Amino acid sequence: MTDSNALDPEDRKIVTLARSARARNGVPEGAAVRDETGRTYVAGTVDLPSLRLSALRTAVAMAVASGAESLEAAAVVTASDTAAEDDLAAVRDLGGPGTPVLLASPDGTVRRTVSAG
Numbered sequence: 001m002t003d004s005n006a007l008d009p010e011d012r013k014i015v016t017l018a019r020s021a022r023a024r025n026g027v028p029e030g031a032a033v034r035d036e037t038g039r040t041y042v043a044g045t046v047d048l049p050s051l052r053l054s055a056l057r058t059a060v061a062m063a064v065a066s067g068a069e070s071l072e073a074a075a076v077v078t079a080s081d082t083a084a085e086d087d088l089a090a091v092r093d094l095g096g097p098g099t100p101v102l103l104a105s106p107d108g109t110v111r112r113t114v115s116a117g
Contacts, residue, residue, distance in 0.1 A: 007110065010034060011102060014075040017042045019108045021055070022077045029078040031055035033091070035068035056087040056101075060094055071095030074116070075102040083114060092116035 007015070014032040017040060022030025027044035031054070034040050043058035053061070056076045063071065074091045076083060083101055091099050097117025104110045 007102075010038070011073055011075070011100075014040060014073060015077065015102055015104050015108055015110060018055070018075045018077040018104065019106070022106065027055065029055035029076055029080075031059040031074065031076045033059045033063050033068075033074045033095075034072045035063050036070040036072060037068075038072075039063075039066070039068070041066065041068070054084060054087050056083065057090045060090040064094060068094065071099050073100050073102065075104060075110075077104045077106060077108065079106060081111065088114070088116045 014034055017032040018030040021042045021044045025044040029045045032040055032042045041059050041062040043055050045055045046053040046058050071094050099116040100113050102110050102113050
């Protein structure tokens with residue numbers, strides 16, 4: 001586990017935003033991504049009869065739709081111990097294989113950081 005206080009302030013910010021989205025919307029996951037200009041995009045899980053997207057894929061889609069050209073980092077708050085390959089692929093598509101993805105538990109504790117690669 002990573003002490004969230006030891007995180008870079010910008011990484012701590014996206015974990016906090018992801019955690020807030022999860023709690024505010026009562027969804028299984030919350031995610032946030034930071035683009036190359038420092039802008040952040042926040043999302044929760046989308047679960048409609050005709051559309052199902054993880055929080056991380058939704059956040060990446062929001063970044064793309066807003067004109068982001070790359071990602072610096074991503075965070076997902078989830079009860080799961082891993083990130084789905086489809087989620088990592090979405091981050092990799094926009095940010096590249098070295099983009100860090102912070103995996104945090106619902107209390108905001110970062111369990112580990114993986115690369116999108």
